[in-house]
Amino acid sequence: MTEAKQHHILAIGGHAGDMDLTAGAVIAKYTQAGHKATFLHLTPGEKGHPRLTPEEYAKQKIDEAHQFADIVGADVRFLAYKDPELPLDEEVKYQVADVIREVKPDIIITHWKESIHKDHSNTHYIVEDAHFYAGLKTIERELPSHYAQHLYYADNWEDPYDFHPEVFIDIPDEAYETWVRAMNVYAYARGETYGFPFIEYYKALTIVRGAPMNFKRAQAFAVPRGALTKRLQFF
Numbered sequence: 001m002t003e004a005k006q007h008h009i010l011a012i013g014g015h016a017g018d019m020d021l022t023a024g025a026v027i028a029k030y031t032q033a034g035h036k037a038t039f040l041h042l043t044p045g046e047k048g049h050p051r052l053t054p055e056e057y058a059k060q061k062i063d064e065a066h067q068f069a070d071i072v073g074a075d076v077r078f079l080a081y082k083d084p085e086l087p088l089d090e091e092v093k094y095q096v097a098d099v100i101r102e103v104k105p106d107i108i109i110t111h112w113k114e115s116i117h118k119d120h121s122n123t124h125y126i127v128e129d130a131h132f133y134a135g136l137k138t139i140e141r142e143l144p145s146h147y148a149q150h151l152y153y154a155d156n157w158e159d160p161y162d163f164h165p166e167v168f169i170d171i172p173d174e175a176y177e178t179w180v181r182a183m184n185v186y187a188y189a190r191g192e193t194y195g196f197p198f199i200e201y202y203k204a205l206t207i208v209r210g211a212p213m214n215f216k217r218a219q220a221f222a223v224p225r226g227a228l229t230k231r232l233q234f235f
Helices: 018-032 053-074 091-102 118-135 173-185 198-213
Strands: 007-011 038-041 074-078 109-111 150-154 165-170 218-222
Touching: 007 018, 007 091, 007 118, 018 038, 018 053, 018 109, 018 150, 018 173, 018 218, 038 091, 053 074, 053 173, 091 118, 091 165, 109 165, 150 198, 165 173, 165 198, 173 198, 198 218
Parallel strands: 007 038, 007 109, 038 074, 109 150
Antiparallel strands: 150 218, 165 218
């Protein structure tokens, strides 16, 4: 990029893979344009394998998350919580707020609140408060305050209730192909845990979300109540 501001997306998910699949194509698009992105996984999602122990699967999921991030050109971090035991308390909210203050994102992407998985719902509320705490100068932490200007909720098949997408980001071919290649590093996405065809589902969803906007492919996002909603790019 020439003289253009470098922006930073922070994608915060309850489990490794959540934001990778639901926002990974957008992240690939923007890292390929010279912007930055970080995945923050609050748990590995280690209890979702029918044959591996949680300890074994945690190691696998963490490795897969790093592989995914490397392919799309993003950083990756984990908090030390367990699936599905993510608490909804002040400690985790401040841990997430501290990461926000450290990486200084312009954009935060996380879960919608109405989910079949309590870790997803808890993540939603954790991030909403962490976003608020990170931006308050009067809350004194090790790092100075930082307010992320934009907060978006990803389009996840497990978070469908009352989800109304209002922002649609077109996905160019190069970003799409990179994202598909990255999704294939996750065994669960390939259908090797419980058989759900995650990769095919999310590939198809980009067409469903893109068609009404006259895009070849798109990923869609909801916004906080009262936020300005327009059909635009993030930047």
